[in-house]
Amino acid sequence: MIEIVKDTNIDFVGRRKYGFIFSGIVIAIALSLILIKGPNYGIDFMGGALLQIRFSESITTAELRNTLAQIGYGQASIQALGKEKKEYTIRASISDPGEFAKALRNELTENYPQNQQEILREETVEPKIGRELMIKMFWAIALALVLILIYVSLRFDYRFGTAAVIALFHDAIITIGVLVLTQRQFSIIVVGALLTVIGYSINDSIVVSDRIRENMKKMRREPFNVVLNTGVNETLSRTLLTLGTTLLAVLALLIFGGSVIADFAFTLLIGFIVGTYSTIIIVGGIVSVWEEKFPKKKK
Template identity: 40%
Template sequence: MRLRRPAGLFSIALLLACVVLLVTRGLNPGIDFSGGVLVELGYPESVELSTVREALAEAELGSASVQYFGTQTDVLVRMAPEDTENTAEISERVLNALRAVGQDPEVRRIEFVGAAVGDELAVDGALAALFALIGILIYVAFRFEWKFAVGAIAATAHDAIVVLGWFSLLGLEFDLTVLAAVLATIGYSLNDTIVVYDRVRETFLDLRRSEPVDVINTAVNQTLARTIVTSGTTLLVLFALFFFGGSVVHNFSVALIVGILVGTYSSIFIASGILPALGVKHEDLLPPQDDDEVDQMP
C-alpha cells in the first residue's frame, strides 16, 4: 500500500495513453469484424512484401492488403471481394497473379466473411464485454460491500483497456479469438481480485484495532505469493503457445500474456489500492447484529 499512489498515477497515465491510441489509431479489425477475404500463403523461402504487392497490382488486385504473418515465409493477403466472386475464384486469382511472376506459394487457408456479418459480430462482441462488466458489478456488489464492487470494476476495466491499447499500439489484428482473450482476461482479473478481497474481508474482522490501510496491506501481502505463483504458471503455458502454437493462436496468446501481467498488477495495486480512497472501514464489513441480541449481552 505504500506504493498505491505512484501506482495509481502510473495507471491513470497508462489508461490515458491507451484511450488516445484507441481514439487516434483505433484497432486493426480482422476479417471477422471488417468482412472480406483472407488468404494465407506459405512460401518455401523468405519473400519481399513489395514483390507480392506488385504481382497483385498487375493482376488488378492492388487494393489487397499484404503483410507478414509470423515469419517472412508466411504472408497474409486480405481484400474486399467482388459480389460475383467466391472464395475459390479469389484464391485462384491470387495464385495465378503470383505464379505469373515466378512465385509458387502454397495456399494454407482462405476465409470469407460478409460485411453485414462482420458488423454483427463487432456489435455482439462489444455487447458481450459490456454485459460481462455489468454481471461482475452485480456479483461483487452482492458478495461484498459496494466499495469493493467499484474497485473490482475499476481493476477489470483497467485491464481490458490496456490490452486494447497494446493491440492498437502494435497494430496487431483484432479478431474473435482476441476478443475471447479479452473476455478471458476479464474473468482472470476478477478471480484474482476476489481472492484478494476475500482475504481483505477476513483480515478486517481479525485485526479490528488496526488502521484500514495496514489491514489491506497485510491481506495483500498474505496473498502475494499465491498471486505470483498462479500468474507465473499461467504465463508458462501462454509463452509456450506464443512460441510453439503457430500463427493461428499468436495474437490470442499475446492478448492473454498482456492481460495476465496487467491483471496481476491491477489486483495488487488498483483493486486494493482504491479501497482506502473509497473510505473502507471496519464498520463496513462487520456482520450485522440484532438489537435484541445486543441488549442481552453482559
C-alpha cells in the same frame, strides 16, 4: 503451501498514488493509440477475404503488393509469417471476397510461375457478418462486467465490486492498447482472450477481497488501510505463483503454438500481467480512497 515471498509488509496502499499516476499515463497512451491508430481488425470484423499463402521460394512484400495493385487491391493488408519471407497472410475488405481470392491466385500464378504456391487458409466473411460479430462482442463484454459487478458487490461489498470493475476496464484498455501498438490482429479469437483475461483478473480480485473481508473481522481495531495492506500482502505469494505458472503455459503457446494462435497467446500474456498488477495496486487503492472520502460505519 509454497511461498516465493514470505512475511511481506509492503505498503501498497500508501504508494497508491504512484500506481494511479503510472496507470493514468499508460491508459492515456493506450486510448490515444486506439483512437488515432485504431485496432488492426481481423477478417471477423471487417468482412472480406483472407488468404494465407506459402511459397516455395522467398518473395518480398513489395512484390506481393505490386501483384495486388494489378488486380486493384493495392491497399490490402499484408503480413509476413516468419523471417524466410515464404509465408504471408493477405487481407482485403471487399464486397466480393470470393472473386478477390480467385483473382489473386490467378495473378500470382501468372507473375511467378516458377514460385509454387500453396494456399494454407482461405476465409471469406461478408461485411454484414463482421458487423454482427462486433455488436455481439460489445454486448458480451458489457454483460460480463454487469454480472461481475453484481456478484462481487453481493458477496463482498459494493466498493470492492465497483473497484474490481474499474480495474477490469483498466486491464482491457491497456491490453488493447498494446495490441494496437504491436499491430496484432484483432479477431474473434482475441476477443475470447480478452474475456479470459477479465475472468483471470476478477478471480485474483476475489481472492484478495476475500482475505481482506476475513481480516476486517479479525482486525476490527486496526485502521482500514492496514487491513487492506495486510490482505494484499498475505495473498501476494499466491498471486505471484499463479501468475508465474500461468505465464509458463502462455509462453509455451506463444513460442511453439505457431502463427494461428500467436495473437491469442500474446493477448493472454499482456492481460495476465496487467491484471495481476491491477489486483495488487488498483483495486485496493480505489477502495482505500473511497473509504477515506466516504467512510463506512462499522457495525
